[in-house]
Amino acid sequence: xxxLEILLQAPxxxxxxxxxxxxxxxxxxxxxxxxxxxxxxxxxxxxxQGDYVILGGYVTLTLYNAGIHPLFGVxxxxxxxxxxxxxxxxxxxxxxxxxxxFISILATFGISILLQQLxxxxxxxxxxxxxxxxxxxxxxxNQVTVSQIKLxxxxxxxxxxxxxxxxxxxxxxxxxxxxxxQNARAARLMGINTDRVYAMTFALNAALCGAAGALVVMTWxxxxxIGLAYTIRSFMIVVVAxxxxxxxxxxxxxxxxxxxxxxxxxxxxxxxxxFVFGLLVVILLVRNMFLKRQRQVLx
Amino acid sequence: xxxxxxxAFILLPAAALAMxxxxxxxxxxxxxxxxxxxxxxxxGKYKTNGxxxxxxxxxxxxxxxxxxxVKVGGKSYKLKVVYYDDESxxxxxxxxxxxxxxxxxxxxxxxxxxxxLTKAMAPVTEKYKIPMxxxxxxxxxxxxxxxxxxFAVLSTSEQYLAEAINLAAQQTxxxxxxxxxxxxxxxMENDPFSQDIRAxxxxxxxxxxxxxxxxxxxPKELNDMTVTLTKVRALKPDILVVSGHSKGAATAVRQMMExxxxxxxxxxxxxxxxxxxxxxxxxxxxxxxxxxWAETMTYKDKYFGAAPxxxxxxxxxYGYVPPYQAAESTASVLVWVDALQRAGSFDREKLRDALAAxxxxxxxxxxxxxxxxxxxxxxxxxxxxxxGQYKVVxxxxxxxxxxxxxxxxxxER
Numbered sequence: 001x002x003x004l005e006i007l008l009q010a011p012x013x014x015x016x017x018x019x020x021x022x023x024x025x026x027x028x029x030x031x032x033x034x035x036x037x038x039x040x041x042x043x044x045x046x047x048x049q050g051d052y053v054i055l056g057g058y059v060t061l062t063l064y065n066a067g068i069h070p071l072f073g074v075x076x077x078x079x080x081x082x083x084x085x086x087x088x089x090x091x092x093x094x095x096x097x098x099x100x101x102f103i104s105i106l107a108t109f110g111i112s113i114l115l116q117q118l119x120x121x122x123x124x125x126x127x128x129x130x131x132x133x134x135x136x137x138x139x140x141x142n143q144v145t146v147s148q149i150k151l152x153x154x155x156x157x158x159x160x161x162x163x164x165x166x167x168x169x170x171x172x173x174x175x176x177x178x179x180x181x182q183n184a185r186a187a188r189l190m191g192i193n194t195d196r197v198y199a200m201t202f203a204l205n206a207a208l209c210g211a212a213g214a215l216v217v218m219t220w221x222x223x224x225x226i227g228l229a230y231t232i233r234s235f236m237i238v239v240v241a242x243x244x245x246x247x248x249x250x251x252x253x254x255x256x257x258x259x260x261x262x263x264x265x266x267x268x269x270x271x272x273x274x275f276v277f278g279l280l281v282v283i284l285l286v287r288n289m290f291l292k293r294q295r296q297v298l299x
Numbered sequence: 300x301x302x303x304x305x306x307a308f309i310l311l312p313a314a315a316l317a318m319x320x321x322x323x324x325x326x327x328x329x330x331x332x333x334x335x336x337x338x339x340x341x342x343g344k345y346k347t348n349g350x351x352x353x354x355x356x357x358x359x360x361x362x363x364x365x366x367x368x369v370k371v372g373g374k375s376y377k378l379k380v381v382y383y384d385d386e387s388x389x390x391x392x393x394x395x396x397x398x399x400x401x402x403x404x405x406x407x408x409x410x411x412x413x414x415x416l417t418k419a420m421a422p423v424t425e426k427y428k429i430p431m432x433x434x435x436x437x438x439x440x441x442x443x444x445x446x447x448x449x450f451a452v453l454s455t456s457e458q459y460l461a462e463a464i465n466l467a468a469q470q471t472x473x474x475x476x477x478x479x480x481x482x483x484x485x486x487m488e489n490d491p492f493s494q495d496i497r498a499x500x501x502x503x504x505x506x507x508x509x510x511x512x513x514x515x516x517x518p519k520e521l522n523d524m525t526v527t528l529t530k531v532r533a534l535k536p537d538i539l540v541v542s543g544h545s546k547g548a549a550t551a552v553r554q555m556m557e558x559x560x561x562x563x564x565x566x567x568x569x570x571x572x573x574x575x576x577x578x579x580x581x582x583x584x585x586x587x588x589x590x591x592w593a594e595t596m597t598y599k600d601k602y603f604g605a606a607p608x609x610x611x612x613x614x615x616x617y618g619y620v621p622p623y624q625a626a627e628s629t630a631s632v633l634v635w636v637d638a639l640q641r642a643g644s645f646d647r648e649k650l651r652d653a654l655a656a657x658x659x660x661x662x663x664x665x666x667x668x669x670x671x672x673x674x675x676x677x678x679x680x681x682x683x684x685x686x687g688q689y690k691v692v693x694x695x696x697x698x699x700x701x702x703x704x705x706x707x708x709x710x711e712r
Contacts, residue, residue: 006533013533020525117342125344127546127573129553136557143532145558220522221549225344229520264526270489270516272526 003266016144017261023150025257026157027219029250030212031230032237033164034205040243041181041201042097044104048112049234050227052206055115056081056213057222058123064130070218071132074156077210085206089199097198112227119224132218153215160211161246177201236276240283327406328645333369333376335635336405338395338420343387345412348572348624352412352435354617355628356380359636362602362612369636372643378632385411389419396423405429406647407639409631412624414438414456414492421449430651432634434627439495442671450654450672452630452663454679456492457499459589460540462681463566464503466587466693467538470564470704484513484536484562486527486551488543496542496568512536517543524550528560538564548573556582556709563705566681571622576687585706586684591623592663593680593691595699600661602633609662630663 007014031053038044059080060073088111096104134148168174179187180197188194212230216222233256241252256276263275327334337356340349360378368375381403385392392411399405400423408424410417410433417436421444424431430448437456441449468478483504487493494516504511512534515527521543531539539562541551548569555565556579570576570588594610603609609629613621634657639645642653658667664677681693683702690700 003530006530010533013529016529017526020529024523120343120346125346127549129549129578131578136559138559142559147557221546221553222522223344223546226520226522226546261526264515265529268515269486269518269527273518 007265010143012140012143013265014262015140017265018258019144019146020150021258021261022254023146023154023257024261025254026154026250027150027212027215028230028233028237028257029157029253030160030215031209032234032241032253033161033246033249034208035234036238036241036243036245036249037201037208038205039238041177042093042104042198043101044093044097044108045101045235046205047105047108047231048115048227049205049209050230050232051112051115051119052081052085052209052227053213053216053230054222054224054227055084055119056210057217058119058213059210060214060217061123061128061130061222064217069132070130070214071152073130073214073217074211077214078207079210081210081213082203082207084210085203086199088206089202093202094195094198112231116224116227123224125224127221127223128217129221130217147219149215149218153219156211156215157250160208161250165246173197173200236280239280327404328376329379331368331374331376332379333371333407333639334403334405335378335380335407335409335632336382336399336403337380337409338383338385338392338399338411338416340387340412340416341382341384345387345416348412348435349387351622351624352628353382354613355434355621355625356409356632358613358616358625359602359629359632361616363632363636366602369639371639371645378636380409381405385416387413387416389415392416393419393423396420400424400427400429406645407635407650409433409628409635410435410451414441417441417449421446424448428647428651430647430654432631432638432654434629434631435624437495438491439498440491442673446672448651450634450657450668452634452666452674452677453591453627454677455673456495457502458679459496459499459568460542460566461499461503462589462679462693463538463540463564463587464500464507464509466681466702467564468507468509470702478507478509481507481509481538482512482534482536483509484527484531484534484539485511486513486515486517486524486539486541486543486547488519488521488547489516490519492544493542493547493568500540509538517547521547522550524554525558528554528558531560531562532558536562538562538566541565541567542569545569545573548575549578552579552583552586559709561706561708565706570682570684570689572624576684576689580687581712583684584686584712585703587692587702588682588684588689590680590682590689591677592626593623593682593689594621594626595691596662596664596680596697598660598662598664600633600659603629603662606662626663630661630666633661633663634659634666 035049038046056077059077060070063073064070092107096107132149137146168178176192176197180194184194237252241248260272260276264272339353340346364377368377383395385395408429408431410431412435414436417433425446425448432450434452437453439455439457471478487497513530541547548567551567552575566587568589575583594606596606599605610621637659638653642649666674667676669675678694680691682689683692691698692700692702
């Protein structure tokens with residue numbers, strides 16, 4: 001536990017870990033919110049989630065290589081991925097929406113492989129990254145560094161989150177999506193074109209992933225086959241947060257991000273992922289216990 | 300409807316079988332051409348290095364053929380290589396090895412790219428007693444299984460960064476201090492290759508009784524090392540050693556630069572593959588990079604001359620500076636040429652013995668195999684990035700430039 005001593009003696013390092021964890025978590029929050037949306041509205045667990053993230057990264061990288069500042073990649077990747085999502089829905093997903101979960105998992109798994117191989121063919125297998133040129137903020141006598149791009153990412157997540165909440169509350173389409181999520185059949189009877197709602201939902205999810213990907217390529221590195229990590233992370237956040245509550249998703253993402261950093265510091269980097277999975281099991285057990293207790297009260 | 304298709308279902312495999320049997324009749328030597336076989340990664344995650352490997356093989360074949368081919372038993376033969384795409388997956392590699400040997404009748408194998416693929420193919424070549432000369436599988440575990448038909452021209456992975464530890468020890472002794480006081484930090488990807496490197500580094504650290512203060516195993520999908528670097532900032536080690544293929548190299552160099560982490564010595568693998576100089580410019584300066592081969596070395600052979608001549612020829616042919624993956628592939632073909640000529644026959648066992656007795660110098664380095672089939676005559680090279688240029692600084696015998704040690708602090712750059 002020598003690492004714990006470091007934190008106790010120099011608490012400044014825990015500030016570093018906390019800030020970094022929260023900011024890292026915010027990037028995952030975007031993709032996770034898209035996954036919750038898809039799961040809630042269409043009952044699809046999207047295995048290809050991470051591949052949309054990486055594709056968004058490549059869209060940004062293409063702009064970057066053309067001499068455009070990668071920050072413009074955030075909206076551009078979102079728009080491009082929106083279109084890609086719409087096409088994928090029209091080509092494949094609409095056939096599996098009402099089928100059981102297993103079929104949609106299989107279908108999105110297939111899409112995942114296809115996207116990976118296409119990205120590999122088009123962009124090559126090398127790792128790549130885009131420099132935002134934003135630099136770092138150094139705090140506390142250079143003991144804590146915060147990269148500005150991560151702050152930008154945090155801001156993007158907040159803005160997009162608020163925009164989404166408004167979209168679902170105010171706009172007709174947002175209301176239609178919520179209605180469809182509650183009861184697709186009833187929504188259809190009320191004259192909502194659920195097929196369009198599904199297409200919109202799927203495209204919106206892809207757009208969120210695209211924006212996340214633009215942030216990923218500026219913060220870290222991308223490679224065609226690294227998408228699964230983002231799928232798994234989104235899945236976990238959604239499992240912890242539940243469906244249909246954007247605040248819970250953001251909170252879970254930030255919390256997991258921070259927990260991960262501390263786990264990696266205290267236990268060693270090899271336990272980073274393992275710790276998060278362990279935490280997932282604990283959270284599910286605890287939640288289950290609480291739910292049971294509530295049911296007993298209701299009896 | 301399916302009733303009418305049935306005959307087709309039976310006929311098709313039968314035809315395929317007949318064709319494959321016809322293929323088996325072709326020998327490993329067709330007329331005056333010796334046919335070598337290789338499964339390489341033309342698609343999937345290793346495709347860049349798969350291409351380097353193929354270009355390396357092809358350049359050797361071209362040069363050898365231009366210079367009169369291979370003389371076996373008084374007759375001159377041309378070389379040719381048959382390739383398949385292993386899709387960067389080990390299972391496919393093993394299948395293709397089987398196919399090359401059983402259907403295409405290949406008797407002379409060249410290695411695939413990466414330790415993982417080599418590990419998948421070696422049991423197959425071993426089963427059929429087909430010798431394989433490879434230049435891209437460095438994992439230690441390839442050479443402790445008692446394989447008799449596997450020969451590797453490159454330095455094995457536990458040697459990759461061990462030289463950095465010795466270099467640090469030398470520097471410390473020269474400065475009149477005790478290497479045992481040095482603090483060592485390791486951040487190694489949790490995969491067989493990087494863990495081999497870790498084992499080698501730890502062995503050498505132990506001989507100098509250095510202190511290991513950080514020993515992180517990074518996840519396979521690594522793209523963030525902030526936590527490890529925070530530890531580095533807290534514990535102030537004298538040496539930081541990182542290995543995690545290209546993504547590890549790019550992540551480490553980038554975050555060291557961004558977070559202005561100071562450490563006197565910083566050594567990594569895969570600088571060239573990750574193009575850290577191109578990506579990060581001056582931020583990559585003073586990094587120590589392990590490499591199998593450098594185009595400034597002075598080893599020589601009759602086909603390519605010295606290493607710089609090889610680099611020039613390769614660049615003329617393919618339009619880029621040869622990475623060591625290409626050089627070691629070319630060297631693998633040269634080992635075959637030498638063994639074929641010395642054996643003077645196509646007898647498999649004679650060839651194996653000839654390969655085992657190899658003792659040559661190539662532009663890539665000296666090659667001499669020990670009984671496990673790995674090359675023990677060539678050391679790893681350490682290059683330091685100085686002003687955007689790779690300069691050889693170790694081993695001292697081949698060094699062209701002096702090591703800049705310790706790394707200047709970020710605040711002083």
